[in-house]
Amino acid sequence: MTINWFKYASPASFYFLAGRMIPYFSIAAIIFLIVGLYIAFFSAPTDFQQGEAYRIIFIHVPAAWMSMFLYVVMAFWAGIGLAFNTRLSSMVASAIAPTGAMFTFLALWTGAWWGKPMWGTWWVWDARLTSELILFFLYIGFMSLQAAIDDPRRADKAGAIIALVGVVNIPIIYFSVQWWNTLHQGASVSLIQSPKMATAMLSGMLIMALAVWMYSIVMILIRARLIILERERHTAWVSELKEGVLE
Amino acid sequence: MKWESVSDFFAMGGYGLYVWGSYLVAVLCVIGEIIAIRIRRRTLYKHLGLRKRSILRGEK
Numbered sequence: 449m450t451i452n453w454f455k456y457a458s459p460a461s462f463y464f465l466a467g468r469m470i471p472y473f474s475i476a477a478i479i480f481l482i483v484g485l486y487i488a489f490f491s492a493p494t495d496f497q498q499g500e501a502y503r504i505i506f507i508h509v510p511a512a513w514m515s516m517f518l519y520v521v522m523a524f525w526a527g528i529g530l531a532f533n534t535r536l537s538s539m540v541a542s543a544i545a546p547t548g549a550m551f552t553f554l555a556l557w558t559g560a561w562w563g564k565p566m567w568g569t570w571w572v573w574d575a576r577l578t579s580e581l582i583l584f585f586l587y588i589g590f591m592s593l594q595a596a597i598d599d600p601r602r603a604d605k606a607g608a609i610i611a612l613v614g615v616v617n618i619p620i621i622y623f624s625v626q627w628w629n630t631l632h633q634g635a636s637v638s639l640i641q642s643p644k645m646a647t648a649m650l651s652g653m654l655i656m657a658l659a660v661w662m663y664s665i666v667m668i669l670i671r672a673r674l675i676i677l678e679r680e681r682h683t684a685w686v687s688e689l690k691e692g693v694l695e
Numbered sequence: 696m697k698w699e700s701v702s703d704f705f706a707m708g709g710y711g712l713y714v715w716g717s718y719l720v721a722v723l724c725v726i727g728e729i730i731a732i733r734i735r736r737r738t739l740y741k742h743l744g745l746r747k748r749s750i751l752r753g754e755k
Binding site: 488499500501507546557558561565663667670677678690 | 697698704707708709710713714716717718720721723724725727728731732736739742743744745
């Protein structure tokens with residue numbers, strides 16, 4: 449039996465595969481969200497230092513993780529599209545950007561609303577906060593640049609260069625709390641140290657992280673399908689789809 | 696149950712404004728993204744000259 453590894457690299461095959469996967473990821477997102485929010489508000493204990501204010505962590509940390517992770521995935525696919533001229537890779541990169549920007553905004557917003565009661569200020573120009581703000585501008589820059597160029601393939605290439613250059617910002621965000629003296633606390637979860645927080649807090653945070661992960665996959669797949677149709681609207685398979693031949 | 700009453704829950708130990716200010720905006724972001732996608736889809740379908748929306752779902 450031979451497997452055609454490149455089958456889903458074709459926008460048409462991916463369009464149908466994505467359509468079949470969306471319901472499963474949606475259900476997973478809803479289940480993780482319900483369980484995660486239940487733990488966040490009903491099962492996790494009150495923090496001995498921060499009282500109930502720390503409950504912002506259950507949205508802040510998953511959003512911040514997602515903002516960085518999505519950027520790396522976006523830059524990866526944009527880079528693949530640039531290097532190998534694969535149309536679908538670039539379309540997926542474009543589909544990721546708005547969701548990534550949304551989570552970056554959310555990380556900044558929830559950070560401000562957590563900083564105000566704990567630090568006494570909404571915002572400080574310290575390394576962690578500033579580099580995360582730069583990440584937001586990178587997403588916005590990527591999207592604006594692509595929107596400003598009419599030819600989609602040229603827009604892909606220009607976007608890929610911004611995305612790849614901006615990757616340097618990701619380790620800066622991640623290690624900023626170690627490299628500089630910042631107001632922001634250190635990493636909540638580390639691969640080399642045992643967790644510093646209560647089990648319920650940690651599990652709630654990880655389940656919320658899974659929820660935003662599933663949510664992102666759903667949004668990206670839906671948006672990728674729209675981008676595929678937008679760009680492939682003159683092709684035979686889209687015409688067949690419109691006429692119902694492929695149904 | 697760790698909360699004594701509904702108002703105790705919403706007060707969040709005095710941090711209600713900050714906790715709910717964060718979660719409310721998270722909900723608004725999600726709703727906003729879904730609305731943006733729906734508008735994009737509607738524009739696309741109009742552009743493709745489709746009347747029946749279900750056709751392009753592509754589920755078999």
